[in-house]
Amino acid sequence: MTCPKPRLQALLSAWNAPQRSNAGFSRVPSTLRKLHGTAKCAEEAIDTSTRRHKVIFSGIQPTGIPHLGNYFGALANWVKLQRNAAPEDELLFSVVGWHALTLPQDPKALQQARMDMMALLLAVGIDPKRSIVFHQDHIQNHTELAWILSCITPTGKLRRMTTWKTRLAVSRNANDESEVDDSLLNTGLFTYPVLQAADILAYKATHVPVGDDQQQHLELTRDIAEGFNRAYKTPSRLFPLPEYMTTPSKRILSLKDPSAKMSKSAVDPNSRIVLTDTPAQIKSKIRGATTDSIQGITYDPVARPGTSNLLSILAACTDDDVLEVAKRYHNRNHGDLKADVTEVVEETFRKPRAEFERLRGETEYLTQIAEEGAAKARSRSDATLREVRHRVGLA
Structure with a gap:
């Protein structure tokens, strides 16, 4: 491994320092009061702050190579959770193939995307x-539990989900959510939050790392x-109420339109940096990122969104x-800022990109890892489903 350039070495000084702890993850009482607004609900909820161990679950769709926003919003956070978890904590990370089917998919492309993820x-x-x-679609317990839970979930709650119309609207590049006719939306788009709930509850997860756009679903x-x-409720409460684990990183915005978050579905590929981008592509995209003509560098997300996005x-x-x-960077210019951002992004993606290119061709190894993970996940979710079936009368 070669030593980084002097400027990069200074910028990455924090990279090799001990990671800061995420102390806010266990603030149970304040979280419960925020969610339910009453002390009674907080008392009735299962107290995970004194639980012997955490069960952490999260999933990612296998559609498209993750970009910089996905990396810091989810993947890097998962690695930190894994590194900082107590020995008795359980962590489950799933490639959620069934969720990908809410939008049209090419079967061969989806199969490859699942392996790539x-x-x-x-x-x-x-x-x-x-x-x-593991692959979510290898565990039938998810869909069985989703059906049982859908039978106790009011449609009114699903209609209030802010994403059920916008996902299809975004896929069609619609500018006005009201332009989307309800009759054109498939049932999966309407009910997938219940499947998402089943993904979490099948393992009696106590903690779920989510971004701002998924808090309503949690x-x-x-x-x-x-x-x-x-x-x-007999003989006891079956499911814990999973807590939020918010990512500590800032939301990464589009390089071309800093009023919107970085997105896989954006028309302009230069609006995002994906993990497989070459150093030349990263340099070109950051050099062309939208900023402003104000002298000096300041962090002001409202007045200077493009500049603030690069700082983030x-x-x-x-x-x-x-x-x-x-x-x-107060007395420096955008050229300096973009050059430094280019270097640190390339250094951040260098090892994962090389490892990804190596692993994606090892089909037998990836299949083995997926099968072993599925066996462990199935064992845990089987126990939950046995309890569920017994309670609803299907044992």
């Missing part, structure tokens, strides 16, 4: 010896779990505070 999870640092890594999961616990990317790559990063 498994390779990518391993490439970024998910260790199958420490975490359970609230629904908690509502569904609480509804099941009330309806089938730099802070995320160096694991530093964005305001501290902004202070160091």
Whole structure:
């Protein structure tokens, strides 16, 4: 391994430092009061702050190579969770193939994308010896539990999900959500939050790392779990109410339109940096990123969204505070900022990109990892489904 350039070495000083702990993950009482608004609900909820161990679950769709926003919003956070987890904690990370079917897919492309995503999870640092890594669609318990939970979930709750119309609208590049006719939306788009709840509850997960755009779905999961616990409360409450584990990184925005988050579905490929981009592509995309003509560098997401987005990317790559990063660039220009962002992004993606390219061709190994992970996940979810079937009268 060669030593980084002097400027890059300074920028990455935080990279080799001990990771900061995520102390906010276990603040149970305040989280419960925020969700339900009453002390009574907080008292009734299962207290995971004193639980012997955590069960952490999260999933990622196998559609498209993850971009910089996906990496810092989910994947890098999963690796940190794995590294900081207590020995008794359980971690489950799933490639959620069934969720991908809510939009049209080419079967061969989806099959390859599923394999690629498994390779990518391993490439970024998910260790199958420490975490359970598996394909959601290998475990039939997810769909069975989703059907049972859908039978106790009011349609009114699903209609309030802000994503059920916008996902299709975005896929069609619609500018106005109201332009989408309800009759054109498939049932899967309407009910997939229930499947998402089943993904989590099948393992009695106590903690779920989610971004801002998925918090409403986790609230629904908690509502569904609480509804099941009330309806089938004998001999005891079956499901814990999973807690939020919010990512500590800032939201990464589009390089071309910093009013929107970085997206796989954006028409302009130069709006995002994906893990497989070459150094030349990364340099070109960052050099062409939208900024402004104001002299000096300051962090102001409202007045200077493009400049602030580059500062956020730099802070995320160096694991530093964005305001501290902004202070160091106060008397510098956008050229300096873009050059430094280019270097740290390339250094961040260099090893995962090389490992991904190596692993994606090892089909037998990836299949073996997926099968071993599925066996572990099936064993755990089988136990949950036996309890569920017994309680609803299907044992």
